[in-house]
Amino acid sequence: MSLDTEQTDDTGHTPFPDAPGRSKGYEKRAVDAFLAQARSAFEADDAEALRSVEVRSAAFPLVRRGYAIDAVDAALGRIEDAFAAREREQAMSRRGARAWVAESRETAQVVLDRLLRPRGRRFERVGFLRYGYRVDEVDLVGDKIARYLASGEPLTVEQVRSVAFRMQRGGYREVQVDAVLDAVVEVVLAVG
Structure with a gap:
């Protein structure tokens, strides 16, 4: 197994393009x-x-x-x-396949338990004057993840990594949502 971390080559060319325009x-x-x-x-x-x-x-x-x-x-x-x-x-x-699967299953169950909470109450909310992730968008993504965990509906790690939410006043606390998404990535990679 190798890690392709793409460095500058001998001619001075970089592996990544520059950000376009004024971005x-x-x-x-x-x-x-x-x-x-x-x-x-x-x-x-x-x-x-x-x-x-x-x-x-x-x-x-x-x-x-x-x-x-x-x-x-x-x-x-x-x-x-x-x-x-x-x-x-x-x-x-080190631990054997059974222990690895059991640990991944335990993480998946913790995430699933959270995502099976009623819509609008799956995560802590920020104060009304503060901005958090948009509740309806997070719940929609949460439903898809719950279906993956409960019944194996297809879900790729790229789909989880690329999710982005708009902000709203009184929305879900970002740190909690991000932690659950990180756990989902770990579960998907573990069974991958």
């Missing part, structure tokens, strides 16, 4: 440094050096003339998949 993109040095760290951690086969969840939560400053966000995010998704696959293999060899 901001990810700061190139920050992205390049993170990719170098990811490559080093993966090649060292050090399970503690960098984990898939850290790849998923990587964030970079937005600057003019930075890397195009979509291209970097797609590469990070592939890198996360590679780390997750390695973590799954290592965990199964």
Whole structure:
């Protein structure tokens, strides 16, 4: 298994296009440094050096003339998949397949229990004067995830990663929703 972290080649060309026009993109040095760290951690086969969840939560400053966000995010998704696959293999060899499946099943059940709560009450709400994720949009995505967890309706990790919600006053607390989405990504990758 290899990790394709796409670095600048010998001719000085970068692996990612620049953000178009006046749009901001990810700061190139920050992205390049993170990719170098990811490559080093993966090649060292050090399970503690960098984990898939850290790849998923990587964030970079937005600057003019930075890397195009979509291209970097797609590469990070592939890198996360590679780390997750390695973590799954290592965990199964250490604890056995049954323990790995039981742990993934337990996480899936916790998420499903939350998503089976009544619509509009699945997550804590922010105060009326603050903005949170739009409740109807989160509930719609939550319904799809619940169907995946309960009956195996198709759902890809890319669909979960790419979900975005508009904001509304008194909406769902972002941190809670994001934590559930992260758990869903882990479950999908674990069974993948």
